[in-house]
Each structure stands twice: as C-alpha cells, then as structure tokens.
Amino acid sequence: MIEIRNVSKWYGQFQVLTDCSTKIEKGEVVVVCGPSGSGKSTLIKCVNGLESFQQGEVIVNGISVGDAKTNLPKLRAHVGMVFQHFELFPHLTITENLEIGQVKVLGRSRDEARERGLKLLDRVGLRSQADKYPGQLSGGQQQRVAIARALAMDPICMLFDEPTSALDPEMINEVLDVMVELATEGMTMMVVTHEMGFARKVAHRVIFMDQGRIIEDAAKEDFFGTPRSERAQLFLSKILGH
Amino acid sequence: MNWDWQVFCKNTLDGEIMPRCFGSGGEITYLDWLLSAWGWTLSVSLLALLVALLFGSLMGILRTTPHRGLVFLGTAWTELFRNIPLLVQIFLWYHVLPALVPPLRGVPSFLLVVMGLGLFTSARISEQVRAGIQSLPRGQRMAGLALGFTLPQTYRYVLLPVAFRIIIPPLTSESMNIIKNSSVAFAVSISELTMFALQAQEETARGIEIYLAVTALYFISAFALNRLLHAIEVRVQIPGVIGGSR
Numbered sequence A: 001m002i003e004i005r006n007v008s009k010w011y012g013q014f015q016v017l018t019d020c021s022t023k024i025e026k027g028e029v030v031v032v033c034g035p036s037g038s039g040k041s042t043l044i045k046c047v048n049g050l051e052s053f054q055q056g057e058v059i060v061n062g063i064s065v066g067d068a069k070t071n072l073p074k075l076r077a078h079v080g081m082v083f084q085h086f087e088l089f090p091h092l093t094i095t096e097n098l099e100i101g102q103v104k105v106l107g108r109s110r111d112e113a114r115e116r117g118l119k120l121l122d123r124v125g126l127r128s129q130a131d132k133y134p135g136q137l138s139g140g141q142q143q144r145v146a147i148a149r150a151l152a153m154d155p156i157c158m159l160f161d162e163p164t165s166a167l168d169p170e171m172i173n174e175v176l177d178v179m180v181e182l183a184t185e186g187m188t189m190m191v192v193t194h195e196m197g198f199a200r201k202v203a204h205r206v207i208f209m210d211q212g213r214i215i216e217d218a219a220k221e222d223f224f225g226t227p228r229s230e231r232a233q234l235f236l237s238k239i240l241g242h
Numbered sequence B: 001m002n003w004d005w006q007v008f009c010k011n012t013l014d015g016e017i018m019p020r021c022f023g024s025g026g027e028i029t030y031l032d033w034l035l036s037a038w039g040w041t042l043s044v045s046l047l048a049l050l051v052a053l054l055f056g057s058l059m060g061i062l063r064t065t066p067h068r069g070l071v072f073l074g075t076a077w078t079e080l081f082r083n084i085p086l087l088v089q090i091f092l093w094y095h096v097l098p099a100l101v102p103p104l105r106g107v108p109s110f111l112l113v114v115m116g117l118g119l120f121t122s123a124r125i126s127e128q129v130r131a132g133i134q135s136l137p138r139g140q141r142m143a144g145l146a147l148g149f150t151l152p153q154t155y156r157y158v159l160l161p162v163a164f165r166i167i168i169p170p171l172t173s174e175s176m177n178i179i180k181n182s183s184v185a186f187a188v189s190i191s192e193l194t195m196f197a198l199q200a201q202e203e204t205a206r207g208i209e210i211y212l213a214v215t216a217l218y219f220i221s222a223f224a225l226n227r228l229l230h231a232i233e234v235r236v237q238i239p240g241v242i243g244g245s246r
C-alpha cells in the first residue's frame, strides 16, 4: 500500500531524512516514534507529497508520489491525513467542513456529502455538534471531526501526525478510541505518536527514527521486547518513565 | 465673521442667486457644481478601489505561492508601485504613458487617474493580502492540499475566506485613503471636489464656505465607507474565533 524506498531529503545543507525505507501493507498499522526533530513529520508528509524529497521513491497504491507527472491532488484525495493542530477550516461549520472535500474534490452532490458527513459525525460521537463552528469545539472534539473529515473522502489509508500531542490529557483518550476502532476495522494507518499504549494495543509494527534515519523497524512484540538500538531503548525508557 | 452660505445658490456664469439654489435650462449653480464634483470624486475613488482590490489581491496572492517566478512578479509589482510618489504616478499615466504608447492617447484622463490611483493602492493592498495569508497557520494550507484540493482550490476554499476576514480593518482604512487620495485627480483636470474648491473659491472669494462644504463631503464619503465595511466585518465574523460573534 505504502512503500518508501531510500528516501533522502535536504533543507539546503541540512539533511532531514537519510536513506529511509519501509513498507506498509494493506490493513497494517505502523507507529512512528522518535525524538523531536528526528524527521517523523517530514517523512509522513513525503507519503502524500506535502513535502518533496530529493532522492528515493515513495509509492502509494502503485503510484509514484515523487514523479512530476503524478496528479498529486487526485492521489491525496484518497490518502487521509490528520494533523497535530486539527486544521479544521474555521469559517465553515462542522457539517461544511465534512462536505467541502467530498463536493469540490470527489464531485459528490451536496446531499450525498451531507449524509456521509453526518454518518461519520455519528460515528465519532459528535452528531449534536453538526452546526457549530470549529472554534466552538474542544480540542478533542475538533480532532475527532478532523478524523471524520478525512474518512469522508473514503481514504485507502490514513496518515496521522501526532494527533494527540496538542490535546489536554483528559481529551487524549476520546481521540485514541476513535483511532483504535479504525485500526481494528482494518484501516491502513501510519501514525506518528508517542502514545505507546496505542502502539501496544493496535500497532503491527513500530518504526523508531533518530536524526533523520529509520533506526528500528520492528514488529511490535520485538520492539517492546528488545529494541536493538541503544537509542531506542533510551527513548523508550524516557517516554515510558512518566 | 460673516457666513454667506448663499454662495452655493449663485449662478456660476453671472453670480446671480438662483431662487431654488439649483440651476435650470443649462444654467449651473455652485451647488450643482459641488454635487457633480462629489460625483467625480466618488467615481474616481470607487473605480480605483475596484482596480486596487483586483490587482492587489492577485499580487498579494502570488507572493504567497510556492512558485518563485510568481513571487518575484508580485514582489516586483508591489515595490514598483509603492516606491513612486502618487502624484508622480498620476503624471506618468497622464503625460508619459500616452507618449510612449500611442493607443493610450484617446483614453479619457478620468480612466488614467483611476488606473494610476488604483495601481498605486494595489501595492498597499497586495502587502495586506500577503500578510493576511501568511498570518494563517501553515497547517491550513497543508490541510487543504491533503484533502485533495489543487493549489487554487486551497486558496479559494481555505486560505482566502479567512485571510480576507482578517484584513478587513486595514482594507477599510485603505479604502478611506483612496477617497482622500482621489484629490490628486485635480492635477490632471478632473473636475472633482478639490478642483471645485480651488476654482470656486477663486471665482466667489468665499473660500471658507467652499472649503468647509468640500471637507464635509470628503468626511461623509470616507465615513460612510467606513461604516459599510464595518458592517460587513461584523456580518462575516466567524463564531468561536477570537473577535467572533455569537
């Protein structure tokens, strides 16, 4: 489903990603973790072409993301993405946020889009907030709407970039619950997060990054059992410590 | 001091006071002239505002795109029009351009002033549009693109609706500036308020009344525009956002 082959990226002289390779099969849930600045966001944004890269290849559902001939908007329409800061469109109501992509990108009718949107709102438990504006919702609610917005496009896979790290602790679980449900239903997911509880529960593999490199890429059991690199061990002990 | 507001009822030809203050049968009072001058001021201002919004928005948007060539175009435009004094720009449009571009010779000076004032102001609006777009969180653009929007769609549906709401206050003062700046049109013989004031006070020797009337009309025009834009600002406020209503 997602294949990252020897991807390297530079910002001027500074190398953000060094020779990153991994593969995510259909239905797999892969958690990406690592210290701040290790390149996790950059890597996940390479998957849907929000960030360009100078070397290597990213193949999503058989389509090369880096290829200049690729129709990126078309590809992105079916790759859901959820951001750290939700990024709902503040001038649109929740319903409109859910509709706009379906109508303007997928060409669905407004009625069809509304119905699909409301169904998903139901699913994330926010039907009653349909006519509010994003600014009137809590962070946790906004993030659940953002997940629903991505799902409304019927994505073939979902990318999450630290979906809970901007949330107050008491709101983290409501978002994780939605993600766990999605994972158990068989959605292909690449999730940058430090929520190791989530990783333990639903991840198939865990990728550990440091200084732009993929240092560990291991099955969950192996990663939490005996991560091979010292840095991964140190990192784990730090975030599991508190 | 002695006020003589009847000066506005005088016929502009012989100085006779007309009974209803308005001239008839081809005769014109100073009041007629004042109102027509007000009309010219408003026409120049509003058309120039239209030109300024059009080009200013376009150039401001270009400066925020990821394409270097477009950024350069927008920046060059902005620097060009904001670094030359307005009056000089008006003279360039009026005297220099028609000399260099013969087809422009037939164009009425009214339109040349509209373009001159409009493009001068477009540089300032470009600056505000750019700042408005750049003040949005970087993730908004990414969220639009990630949803499958093309770059133009991302601007249309995500960035511009919020950016324009943010910049209504500076756009308001820019619109008011245009009304005030439209007085440069007198330099190329447009019969607008300032031109009226200069000529009428000379003819009537009642400079104080003339200038007070003209001042009042400038004030009313700018203030009305201010209220109108403020009403729009309130109407489009986003609920739940700081400064938003409901």
Ligand SMILES: Nc1ncnc2c1ncn2[C@@H]1O[C@H](COP(=O)(O)OP(=O)(O)OP(=O)(O)O)[C@@H](O)[C@H]1O
Pocket: A011, A014, A016, A034, A035, A036, A037, A038, A039, A040, A041, A042, A043
């Ligand atoms: N536009 C940019 N220009 C230059 N350097 C950048 C740019 N964006 C990111 N970087 C650098 O690239 C490195 C990787 O950034 P990235 O955001 O991918 O890290 P991250 O692993 O997601 O970190 P965090 O956990 O803080 O989100 C960082 O050192 C960052 O400073």
Ligand SMILES: [Mg+2]
Pocket: A040, A041, A042, A161, A162
């Ligand atoms: Mg990050």
